[in-house]
Amino acid sequence: MAYQEFDFNVNSPEAKPANRQKVIQLLRIAMVVALITVVEFIFAYTVPKGMMLYSIFGLLTMLKAGFIIWEFMHLGYEHKVLKWAVIFPTVVFLAWLAVALVGSEGPTLLEETGRTDGVNVVEQSE
């Protein structure tokens, strides 16, 4: 934080009005995030369940997350090293977990446990 001169008019709103341009930009981003949520909501009602729908949801979620991190958390305007120190480990970790556990391990468990046909395993062994 750079050294700041003492400002005698700190508490008078006329002295330092809100940065209109910045505020409008922030509100616009918030509107986009809210709109994406509305779109997701509509999709949940209208598009039949399946891989297609889940991929759309995944993409829209990433988009929302991107807006929040980049603009609200201001990461997009930080120093390059800080940006990558935050994003790189998180994305690598998440991608690995998603592929290894949700993509491969889960479906294997589904087969191995014999739940595939929707019959209770305990009941079946009885």
Place this chain on the structure above:
Amino acid sequence: MSSKAAVTTDSAEDLWAGGKAPMKASYGKLMMWFFLVSDAFTFAGLLTAYGLIRSSYPSYPAETLIPDIFVPSENYWPVPEEVFTAVPFLHGVKLPLVFVALMSFILILSSVTMVLAVEAGHRRNKKDVEKWLLWTIVGGLTFLGCQAWEWSHFIHGTETGMVVKRLVDGQWIEQLIHGANLSYNEYGPQAFGQLFFFITGFHGFHVFSGIVLLVIIFYNVTVGIYEKRGHYEMVEKVGLYWHFVDLVWVFVFTLFYLI
């Protein structure tokens, strides 16, 4: 280190004492980022655990998903549209996902007011910081209230409930169960209720601690601590945490309520 050097770099805690701020960020902000990365790992672990267990259960066959004749079963992973259908004051009316969508909007809105508080802090406008911080606290409390209602409804369940088969004294008997707890739930497999309580509970706890932080900095702003310090960076740091909570909710929303 000579005393002269200490005098010339008097501002902003000697910029990390080396005269240069690493990554052009203050110490506190950088540590907040690193904390958030570790917290993101925790949530990533929890949410992928959800994904793993969810993908190890079969989904309902499409022909059973007709709203009026749908019968919940323990053998399939629940469909969110059939679980989260209640809205306060509208008892008996099925409105799938309406209430959680409202909760999402409330959290997004509180994120917006937080951004505005940070912006007001940049121009050192104490009154504006106070105003937007208060709105953020209100938003956070509203969200927590909604979640409390949601949990209470989830625990008490619906009037129809679900019929399950249980092995009691060597005999298979049919039982009608209502609501949810850690050992059974009327919506689907046991794991569904457990994951729901654990993940939304962990997120709710984050919202709660966020509100505590907000109240503390609101007090500090009001008594003029940051004014004396010359900057409102603490508002920025707590803002980072608050946005992170919103960020996690985006993922929780998708996994629990959409997929």
